[in-house]
Amino acid sequence: MSSSTSLLARPLGTLRRLGGGPLTRVSVLVLAVFVLAALFAPWLxxxxxxxxxxxxxFAGPGPDHWLGTDGGGHDTFSALVEGTRTSLVGPLAVVLFSTVAGIAVGLFxxxxxxWVDTVxxxxLDIVFAFPALLLAILAVALFGKGLSAPVLAMAVAxxxxxxxxxxxLAAQEKVRPYIAAYRVQGHAAAFVALRRLLPGIVPTVLAQSTVNFGYALLDLAALSFLGLGVQPPTPDWGAMINQGQTAVLQGQPLSAIVPAVAVVLVVVAFNVVGEHLGDRLAGRES
Known part of the structure; x- marks a missing residue:
């Protein structure tokens, strides 16, 4: 077996171990492509x-501009690749903060x-009632346009x-006999909760966080589309869709269509992978 075939066999083996149908595997490949594009954007x-x-x-596709240009003469393909980085970093920050803080609050x-649980x-019910995009817009009104304030507001949402x-999940686990055994042995509450109870619920939380990533990306793209998120000249998919509206009127719709397709692909892929992980954890292999 050649070295190139061996290198190809490893990711294919990983996909097979992941399980799921063709849609799940295609979604994983789509996410892998966009993650690689974000990591190597300056070189791609x-x-x-x-x-x-x-x-x-408003130039059309050609050798110099594979996907054409926008009204300012910016290369659409280059903006799409560079925009992958900014479009994924924001949702990643939202998911990381909300997951870590959510685990801490939920366990506590x-x-x-x-009365602690009740209060x-x-x-949490009150915060849950506010849409994430609404809180992000409020944060922009208070702290100005950009990415930092909306990311923090959406993480709270x-x-x-x-x-x-x-x-x-923790309420169900803490009444199980093995938790009672650890407590009888004199282990500290923090040790039991973090070292024994938490590992059992992390996979389910990971599946939820995967779905949340797609929704966070959609919300931040909508914010940039409204002109309240990432500001030009920094490339961002939501901002590209907004700026591409003029290109559509000029007969060059790729400036708006391409980033819109990228948003849809990534959001759908994260939802498919997240649902698959949830099904596997529930014993309902698709």
Missing amino acids: APQDPTYGELGEG TAWRGG LGRV YLPYTARLVRS
Whole structure:
């Protein structure tokens, strides 16, 4: 077996172990392509996406511009590749913060129980009632346009999804005999909760976080589309869709269609993978 065949066999073997149908495997491949594009964007983009020539505005696809240009003469393909990085980093920050904080809050409320569980449960219900995009817009109104304030606001909005899930799972686990055995042996509550109870619920939380990533990406793209998120000249898929509306009127729709397709592909792929992980954990292999 050649070295190239061996290198190809490893990722294919990983896909087979993941299980699921063709849709799940295609979704994993789609996500892998976009992640690689984000990691190696500076080397994959043929041109500087922040540099444009006005004389080449609304140019069609060609050897110099594979997907054409926008109104400012910026290369659409280069902007798409560079925009992958900014479009994925924001949702990643939202999911990381909301997952870590949600696990902490969920474990604490389930372990303490009583009035602590009741009060924090009502607080989570109140936060859950506010749409993430609405909180992000409020954060922009208070702190200005950009990515930092919306990411923090959306992380708070997504926190109840993880916290409520962890709270439910931890409440079921803490009454099991093995938890009681650890407590009888004199182990500290923090040790039992973090080292014994938490590992059993992490896979389910991971499946939920995968789905949350897709929704967070969609919300941040919508915010940038409204002109409240990532600001030009930084490439971003949502901002590209907004700027591409003029290109559509000029007969060059690729500037808007390509980033819109990228958003749809990534969101659908994350939802498919997240649902598959949830089904596997529930014993319902698809």
